[in-house]
Amino acid sequence: MRRPIIPGLKEREQANNLVTRPITSALELQERLRRERTNSYLKLFSELDTKSKIHFNIDSVMEKIEQEFADIPITEQLIGIVAKCYLEDGYDVHLLDRNQKIIRHLKKTDALPEVFDKARGLALHSQYACIEVYADCIRAVSVNGDVSVVKE
């Protein structure tokens, strides 16, 4: 990234021509988290099934997630992601737990940890690529990258 000419003024992102303003309030943070997710981020979830059987690098997945939310303080970032699992017939959803740094493929009969359970039904809906679980709400990312928010 080029250095900004005027100090303090943030650079315009070339990819999407959005001004990345420093986040100063809770509402601004919410607005930022509502922004459309990038394609590479969405691809991450569609590849989870196909790649998981051959070779799978959890660190690279975690890294990509971190990149997506680089401008957001870590305490405000998502704690995990639940998405539909297409692995085999018996499988239901997969869970990506950021704290434990694991990805689990869950069967219909398996129980999810309580924090993530509220996202399970939504994850199965065909319109959503994945459901991001935050401490205070869940954000559903639809297949085209749009984000919708459900407060607790």
Place this chain on the structure above:
Amino acid sequence: MERDELQLAEIKLVRVRQELEQKYGHYDQVRRTATGILQAIDLSLVRSSIVKSVTEEMMITTPKYWLAPALVALTGWLNDQQDLAERALEEAMRRNSKKTSLFFALVSRRYNRQVACRQWFQHYFQEINPMEVDRDMVMVIDGITNGVFPLSITTAFTDQSTIWKNELTSNVELKTAEREEWRDALFQRIEYPLMDEKYPYLVKNSLTWDKISYSAQIVQYHEEIGNYLGSVLKQDIEPSPQVEVAIDNLLEKLVFQYEDNELSLRQEERKMQILIEEEGDMEKTDKRMEGEKELFSSTQNYLELLRNMAMYPETLQVSPLTQRFALAVLKNVVIETHSDLATSIRKQVPMEIHITTPNKIREIDLMKDWVFETRDGSNMEECKKSMQEALKKSNKERIKEMWKVRFSKEYLNHNKIKAILIAALSAGVFFYSPLMGGIGVLAGAIFYKWLREKPFYDQLKEIDPYIQSEVEATMADIVDYRHNFDKADEKAEQLPTLLRPLYVKEMLQRNYDKARVIVR
């Protein structure tokens, strides 16, 4: 209780209307006169001296009201009395500069004085603050979308409107608040029918019924809101045949707009009307009034105004074109809010549905704590099996219970003679021939056991068809519920597909231009 409220509301409505008539009835007279004068002059049926004396009388009988001096100025202008016209105009501007400049902008447009019209509009727009927009803005937008105003004003306004919208939506607090308001406005637009009759077996047999019924109710939102917006966008628009008629309609709207001091009474009137419509239901009335409260505040910000124009066109009396314009300006916020709502509705759907013992079985003390879990009703055979096993188990327990009672001390004490007789009889037979006695006693005991336990097994057989049909019906209800929900949920796409192709510039009609105009 509700009857009382209803009667009270009817009495209050009459009282409020009387008060309005008493306090502001004379305003109405001036209001009617305004368009009357213009039309009379058009047809040149009335002598100018009469018009003059009428307006002057208005000036005396309606103190403080801006329209009276504005009318005097108008007649002064028509009679070529510049001095009088200027003085009257000054007074009108002092009383309400916004409405006066709008009034004269419309009048000069009516007589096709383009330059004067533009100047008056400039005057008007200078005074507007997007954070505190008056209700007369509704009328301006109406004029703009219907193509009554000159093109230069239309384009200037739409550019300004975009700037305002961007400015206001870039403020996160405002935008968040606006999303919340839209959420209520959209969600509460619809009546949600009760679902009890649709899934009668789930009502009886499911522990999850509350969640099921709520989600089945609120998912109706998609279809209803889609239909509503569809009808708004498909509505035929019949522009007034002449520009004069269109302007007179606008003028009428402008002058008949309530003054700020009238608002509290008008609000009371509206509340009583709603209360009567809702047949005395205070709770529903309050909810509806909450939705309309901004309509009765004297100013609102531009986003709020647009929302009200889009969702309450009847109360604001806006034309369908203006409603479309408002929707087009705000479509992104509306679509976002809608997708939030759709997600919230989907989240209300229970993943697992719990089925419990049918009431009839519960009444005869069988399998009280039986619960079966299903997602989509596909595991019916398992459910039946589980139910039958539970039945057998609890039947066994019931039989055990019965024997316990029969051998309990109280029971034996109570039936002492019977017990002694049986004991003596079997002892007698036993002494006579031990072998015969042994067999006899055994056979007797087995017969006795069979006799006592038979009713229990018979009952089990008897209820079997009932539970079979109950399970089948409940499972069918579950399949229906899932299917109906998915079908209703698919309609969530209706609103975005309706709104996405709306563009502000396309909402502007040019009905009264002589040449073809392209709005850039």
